[in-house]
Amino acid sequence: MDWQTLAKTKRDSVNALIPPSWRLPSPVPPAAEQRNVTGKYIQQFLSPREIEITETDAVGIVKQTTVGSWTALEVTEAFCHRAALAHQMVNCLHEIFFEAALSDARKMDEYYVKNGKPVGLLHGLPVSLKDQFHVKGVETTMGYVGWINTFQGTTGTGKERVFESELASTLRRLGAILYVKTSVPHTLMAGETMNNIITYTWNPTNRFLSCGGSSGGEGALISLKGSPVGFGTDIGGSIRVPAAFNGLYGIRPSSGRVPYEGMANSMDGQNTLLSVVGPLATSVGALKLVLKCVLSQEPWLRDPLVAEIPWRDEQENAVFDIVKAGGGGRLAFGIMKTDGAVNFHPPVRRAMDIVVKTVEKLGHRIVDWEPPCHQKGLDLVFQTWLFDGGTDIHAAFALSGEPMLGPIASAYGTLKEQYTASQIAAINIGKRAYQKEYMEYWNSTSALTGTGRPVDAVIAPIAPYAAARPDMDPVLSDDPTAKYSMPSFSTIVNLLDYSTSVLPVTRADKSIDVVDSGYTPQNSQDEVVHLAYDPEIYDGAHVAVQIIGRRFQEEKVLALTEILGDALENHQL
């Protein structure tokens, strides 16, 4: 079978799993007619009860399901329905397993009736998973046509449709309901989501734009409220970028906090810079809920790379105590207003201003963040991503003969020479030295904050733009003018292994965020970025910032995100 037929068969077989009654009566109108398919648009296909359920956040849902006021079945049905609609609008799903989910939900309900208590802390909560998770009963393609009907490209392993990633099983033990796996760019190495199976996942709030990537399906699905919370992965921004582009909260935990064991991956075994797994959701509370629950399962006894660090209420409370104390006891934030290379788009600049003013209004301290050169760190990251010269990726494409799509081709199109052990060792030393240099810079801010401590977190954009325009965001490219992205903010976090959240701030508004007329770009990259801003196209796009904490400070980062999120509430709509 040629790759086109294989891809189409797969695509059709997934779509066929949508019950007829959940099919859209007619295709979604083009973006020019219906830019935004969230909110009222998708609601028209749902019952009031379904809307009530699906527009409740994960914390609210488990409040109902764990005391038996909502059944797991009705919650699961509502999210399955909405996810099916979402997929028809923006192509955000790779796998659909509603039947299995409804069956699991029925068992949950039976358990509840019989025992008078929930199965676990996430009883009946639907959780979506990026298509790197292996889940019983379905396959994992990770967007590769060559992985269809295989286990990670190999047949006859005995693991096909049986093997389950550790975190998937952990979520089940907690009572969560698994029901869909979400779309990714093939290779995972892109900031937008496209592959030869589902084609392209659009940004549901603004269908002219990308939903981000690589956890793009998660971003799109949760934004449409087809899922209350889901798990993505992040090796260069892949949780934070789609969270930001879709107006969601998300967190990239430090490596070794959340179990990655048994996940499919790209370039698996590269261990200089590890991909991490983390949640995206519609509320900070949901992120905290799922992280706390996962850690309650002692994942360090199931994943050899997870550190024995339980959820630490005390780290979280330390933040709230400072805020409650008021007066001299304030928080301090580093503010990163520029990367020195490109001028941010007007909506991003405005979002940063809103956050800074909010922080100041709350009485916290602000310090200009002027860290070691990010480009120096990024050079290390980009080398890491090319250690095997593209061998793993080329092998995956060779399985089916499918072509690499745009941004991937520009990064990995040509097979390059592999790095040697000595070259890799040199990068590892360089990374450690960079981390140490950055750490000492962070420590040094204790002299500037007036709190007696270094900054509590750093506030920075994720990209110089709100959501990216399609095909304009190759992460790696030999041609610097080919990219208008600057992973200066997103990807540096991965090198530093910092726990970092996404805080939605506002939305692009063509009436406020006008073009910087007469602006003279400082360099070719700046010019590409500058020219890409079109207020008409960007209108309505989500804009977010990152809250960057130190390594293993997930509790602290979420507490800070909650505080700022509460203060920003009226801006986020």
Next chain:
Amino acid sequence: MDWQTLAKTKRDSVNALIPPSWRLPSPVPPAAEQRNVTGKYIQQFLSPREIEITETDAVGIVKQTTVGSWTALEVTEAFCHRAALAHQMVNCLHEIFFEAALSDARKMDEYYVKNGKPVGLLHGLPVSLKDQFHVKGVETTMGYVGWINTFQGTTGTGKERVFESELASTLRRLGAILYVKTSVPHTLMAGETMNNIITYTWNPTNRFLSCGGSSGGEGALISLKGSPVGFGTDIGGSIRVPAAFNGLYGIRPSSGRVPYEGMANSMDGQNTLLSVVGPLATSVGALKLVLKCVLSQEPWLRDPLVAEIPWRDEQENAVFDIVKAGGGGRLAFGIMKTDGAVNFHPPVRRAMDIVVKTVEKLGHRIVDWEPPCHQKGLDLVFQTWLFDGGTDIHAAFALSGEPMLGPIASAYGTLKEQYTASQIAAINIGKRAYQKEYMEYWNSTSALTGTGRPVDAVIAPIAPYAAARPDMDPVLSDDPTAKYSMPSFSTIVNLLDYSTSVLPVTRADKSIDVVDSGYTPQNSQDEVVHLAYDPEIYDGAHVAVQIIGRRFQEEKVLALTEILGDALENHQL
């Protein structure tokens, strides 16, 4: 200058730092006449007061120094004197900086008098460091002639004799006194300690034998009580082997618990299997003291690879609570009696028997430990150590033209091809899979222990013999018959990243530990091991076992070691 002259000049310059009054009146008699230079032998050169001080463990010392009953100066002087004697007996020092130490001690005393309180929790405690630590004022050769008068082989870095490793500075902040750096095998990749500068470090308890390695100088020095506690490193057994061979307690913490930042290393940048730093001492209490103190300094703010895990009293107390509860609440230990390949020497078998009987007498549970094949794991480790084909090591030898000594030459003599990124990735995946398999085996023992938990720790030998005989222990060799060591027990721990302590058990006794006459070796390696046992030569050698805990369970492992150590006390003399 040729390497011989350079090495001799260095050796002489270090020896010249021993004050004339501390020089031995005549060379130590040969081993045949004076096998054991510890205890009474070395005491003859010390005053009663010096003996009192140096035979007090680290906990006892800080009890005196932190309340001002002993001055830092008298404690430092006593240990400097004893270390000087130790070095003259077994060649255990690479760097001597008594003057700087005495000056630091005087400042400590002045601080105490002025402020009425100690500088820190380790006020006035002499701490010895393996010659991988950079310490202000002295150089780091790591046993390489080519590193003399350089910073890690390079001149003009500005770091020579100025730069300090993070842990060295941390210890200073705590009030510790640094005074010597101890010997290592060049390359660090050997279980015995020899290089072209100090030649060979002998086992002070039995000078026919090796002191172990690579933290061999630490083992020898602390065994002679020329240091109450010191820090070594361990990538394949290098803390545990010298601790065991010298009748000491030691712990290999999991990677990321204790700061390694700024240390010299061999094959730096290989990050599949990281070397870790940890203490050796004359008591469990001393290990706990220094680890707890180091963690109190929040090393995760100084070393980007340290995880934010403070000392956890609760983990330690959980163990003591189980013991106190008695009755059904018991501990459970896995016992590893064989590696399936070689028959242990009689003293090692007896040591294991003593420990098992002790555990049973205490009422704890015993489970036969039958884990995944260790050889499979070791194959991964040995590949890791050859990633760069010997490039780093050859470069270090080329600096001076000095030759590789026996065990090193057999492993690294021939420069080999480097591993590629894909090959390294495959090893990383293999390692993770092995760790997971081992983890699941460990989890599975909950069905066997009767405690409701998996085993609390595993008790295993460190090697099939007590201390090694010189030149018989190449860690890596193309010729399997060239080695009589089996890193089956020591090195597997590094692959698994388990927190593992050494518990001294007994000493070889020629009247009890007789040769297995008529024994038929099962294979060539078993034959080499069998033939190496000579009760006359081994008489008096220390024998120890390991207490192997899971990852990041340092507190638990030390608690278990304390409990078993207390119960074994009468065997350890």
